[in-house]
Amino acid sequence: MDHFLYRDGALHAEDVPLAAIAAEVGTPFYCYSAATLLRHYRLFDEALNGMEHLVCFAMKSNSNQAIIRLLADAGAGMDVVSGGEYARARAAGVPGNRIVFSGVGKTAAEMRTALEGGIRQFNVESEPELERLSAVAAAMGSRAPITLRINPDVDAKTHAKIATGKSENKFGIPIARAREVYAMAARLPGIDVIGIDVHIGSQLTELAPFEVAYRKVADLTRALREDGHDIRRLDLGGGLGIPYTRSNEAPPLPRDYGDLIRRTVGDLGCEVEIEPGRLISGNAGVLVSEVIYLKSGEGRDFLILDAAMNDLVRPSMYDAYHDIVPLREPAPGAPQQPFDVVGPVCETGDTFARGRELTALAAGDLVAFRSAGAYGAVMASEYNSRPLVPEVLVQGDRWAVIRPRPTLDEMIARDTVPDWLDGAGAD
Missing domain, CATH: 2.40.37.10 (Lyase, Ornithine Decarboxylase; Chain A, domain 1)
Structure with missing residues (x-):
């Protein structure tokens, strides 16, 4: 609507x-319609009622200061993918503890800026990034809160240019190597491992790929806890599509997406983050x-x-x-x-x-x-x-x-x- x-x-x-x-x-x-923006944000927020959660707006979809302020005032967090987006979020009044930093190419300067200004977590996408982030944080006398973005090799059944969860995509760490990389992260002095991140693509029009990915995340959570990691937060990404035409075919509703999250990871006792962008804006x-x-x-x-x-x-x-x-x-x-x-x-x-x-x-x-x-x-x-x-x-x-x-x-x-x-x- x-x-x-x-x-x-x-x-x-x-x-x-x-x-x-x-x-x-x-x-x-x-x-832009403020009423539509707020309605769509609240649909996601209400879909996760009863779970500890934060809905982080994916700013790459629309990063205008007024839009950020409107959603932040309603309680939204922000998902940023660059130092510029981080600066925009902070300028709009979003506190650092509601900003998640994603993206495959974070620079040392961007890491320092986020650590100085406050950050909820870094969603780390590779071992070299993990090592650089640890070095930056340790030099500042700090520890960076991180999730590792896991690539679950799931076909999101979306356009090839916006699919992110298959093995050939540039994003994340192969799920087969996840336990090895988490063990590496735990040994680094500037890293505080807090959870798992996954994001399989954009403009998904069915829930089945989410379910496959989230069940893999649930299994990985249990395995990592057995390895001694304190996995307390799951960032489940975004990607739920919108109806671009006025046909009778419509993507799943946020409430159905929320039910899926409860069904797949709701028994793990983790705080849940989601990062919708397109469906909000x-x-x-x-x-x-x-x-x-x-x-x-x-x-x-x-x-x-x-x-x-x-x-x-x-x-x-x-x-x-x-x-x-x-x-x-x-x-x-x-x-x-x-x-x-x-x-x-x-x-x-x-x-x-x-x-x-x-x-x-x-x-x-x-x-x-x-x-x-x-x-x-x-x-x-x-x-x-x-x-x-x-x-x-x-x-x-x-x-x-x-x-x-x-x-x-x-x-x-x-x-x-x-x-x-x-x-x-x-x-």
């Missing part, structure tokens, strides 16, 4: 017409764009928008589907026709949809890409020297720009020309 609905023929974000925002901010822009956001031109080609019609692949890269990168809907509600039974929906970037890959059935649209009309709140603005770029699009947060009948669109002058001013190029090419 989201809070982007038609009212009186106009698509609204909660109580605000999206066209009214477009009139003031310009297009394209991202718009995905359907909480839309990308609003204006039609620039309608162009007829050989056997196809093109709808050319002012949004492009640099603003929303998922269709180009993952062949991802997003519903595209007009801001003016079509009449019931309005005829549709197929369009290739494209942007203005000079790449054939700048294509959002091919042969998409849409109601008649004209230059100047506004459309919205649904389910664009995750992996939208965070993956945007300034390719073709196109400014990053603004982001807007709506709460009830209030809205605010939470990241402004930079001007071209501001973009150009970030570059510097070295003195020795002055007069280059002059006679």
Whole structure:
């Protein structure tokens, strides 16, 4: 469920017409619904009622300061994958004891920053990382709380580029070597082993892969306890998918996911962490764009928008589907026709949809890409020297720009020309 609905023929974000925002901010822009973000976070929190737990929002899906603050104020922790995301979480007021640091390539500088600023745990992904973290922590007179990310070799049945739990993926330590690496961790002076971490992929639309992975985690927990390790926390990752289409097929609900967690690891007496990102922020956001031109080609019609692949890269990168809907509600039974929906970037890959059935649209009309709140603005770029699009947060009948669109002058001013190029090419 989201809070982007038609009212009186106009698509609204909660109580605000999206066209009214477009009139003031310009297009394209991202718009997020606070009510949807909070609802989705609370569904996960309630799904784990009765268990000691923390729901950590995966910031890689959307790292805007306002979004982080909104969720943190509701009680969420944060899952970060870089020093930059850690800094964003702390700047938004998230205490260190609610921040989990994931990722395969943590640097010594990032480790020091997190240890100095406070950290709930590091999810360690390799033996070299483990050794470096121990050295950094010991030099600071500290011990780093860690889980080891275990690769359970489970097929998540998702897109190859977002699968993370198979043996050929770069993430984690093979489960067959887990006991050996935990023994190594226990010997290191700067390491405090507290638990196990697993994350098998993103946009999972069925629970079976989770169940296979979590049962392997349960067996490993028992084995590690037999080896003398105090395993008291299980980080079960994220990955539950969202419905990108309005079809009757929908991914499992958070409550079903919570029941699965109870069934597989609930008897272990461990604190549970989960790291949802997409399911919290995905359907909480839309990308609003204006039609620039309608162009007829050989056997196809093109709808050319002012949004492009640099603003929303998922269709180009993952062949991802997003519903595209007009801001003016079509009449019931309005005829549709197929369009290739494209942007203005000079790449054939700048294509959002091919042969998409849409109601008649004209230059100047506004459309919205649904389910664009995750992996939208965070993956945007300034390719073709196109400014990053603004982001807007709506709460009830209030809205605010939470990241402004930079001007071209501001973009150009970030570059510097070295003195020795002055007069280059002059006679």
